[in-house]
Structures are given as C-alpha cells and as structure tokens.
Amino acid sequence: MLFPGVFYALLAGFLGAVASSSAKLSLGADYLKGVCETGLRTWGEQRKFRQPGETTACDWLHIPLRLLCGGLLFTCNAVMWTFLAKALRYSSSSTRTTVTTTASNFVSSAFLGQLIFGETQIALWWVGISLTFSGLVVLQRAAPNDRARKDE
Numbered sequence: 743m744l745f746p747g748v749f750y751a752l753l754a755g756f757l758g759a760v761a762s763s764s765a766k767l768s769l770g771a772d773y774l775k776g777v778c779e780t781g782l783r784t785w786g787e788q789r790k791f792r793q794p795g796e797t798t799a800c801d802w803l804h805i806p807l808r809l810l811c812g813g814l815l816f817t818c819n820a821v822m823w824t825f826l827a828k829a830l831r832y833s834s835s836s837t838r839t840t841v842t843t844t845a846s847n848f849v850s851s852a853f854l855g856q857l858i859f860g861e862t863q864i865a866l867w868w869v870g871i872s873l874t875f876s877g878l879v880v881l882q883r884a885a886p887n888d889r890a891r892k893d894e
C-alpha cells in the first residue's frame with residue numbers, strides 16, 4: 743500500500759487537473775454549447791435545418807452548465823488544498839510531496855485533456871514529463887532515514 747502522504751499527493755494532483763479542466767469548460771469558447779448541440783442531435787431533436795432566429799435548449803442550457811463547472815472549479819481547488827496539506831503532514835519531505843503532486847497533475851491533465859477536449863500531446867511534452875518522473879523516482883529512492891544513518 744502507498745504511504746498516506748503519497749496517496750494524498752496523487753489525489754491533490756488529480757483534483758488540480760479536474761479543477762483546471764472545469765475552468766476551461768466554464769470559461770472556454772462555447773465548448774459546452776457545442777457538446778449540448780451534439781447531444782441534442784444525437785439523442786433528441788433530429789431536424790437538421792432550423793429557422794433563422796429559432797432557439798434551442800442549448801441557447802440557455804450552456805449557462806447553468808458553465809456555472810456548474812465554475813462551482814466544480816472552486817470545490818476541486820478547496821479539496822485539492824486539503825489533500826495537499828494532508829500530504830505534506832504525512833510525508834517526510836515537502837519536495838517529495840511537491841514532485842508527486844506535480845507529476846500526478848501532469849498525467850491527469852493529459853488524460854483529461856484527451857478525454858474531454860480531444861487534445862494530443864507533442865513529443866516535447868512527453869520528454870518533459872519523463873524528466874519529471876525521473877526526478878520523482880530519484881526523490882522517492884532517497885529516503886530520509888538513509889541520510890540520517892549516514893550522519894551517525
């Protein structure tokens with residue numbers, strides 16, 4: 743089982759990615775309205791042509807959806823800070839917690855970006871995340887107890 747500090751750091755990173763995706767959804771360029779219109783075409787309204795000036799449910803539904811995503815943004819940020827504080831409390835190293843949270847956030851952001859927005863990452867991004875993971879592995883292997891034994 744993972745140490746509690748590592749577990750909380752991973753959750754904090756994931757929640758940070760969810761918060762940023764929520765911000766992108768709530769402030770983005772009519773992404774929610776496009777998703778709504780696609781959903782209506784798929785599941786409900788089958789008409790392909792509309793009269794000029796005719797409104798659909800998506801013309802007003804995207805506003806409460808944006809507000810919901812804004813609420814999710816603030817909620818995820820609050821819970822993320824709670825988990826980060828717990829991770830720092832249970833971890834022996836603030837550096838280890840910071841790197842673990844950052845790595846979790848990067849991977850979660852890539853996953854959510856592809857899942858929600860259809861984004862793909864360039865090779866340079868993957869090189870950067872690989873370097874981040876390498877640093878994480880080095881930090882995880884340098885246990886504080888080992889350093890204390892060397893000092894004795």
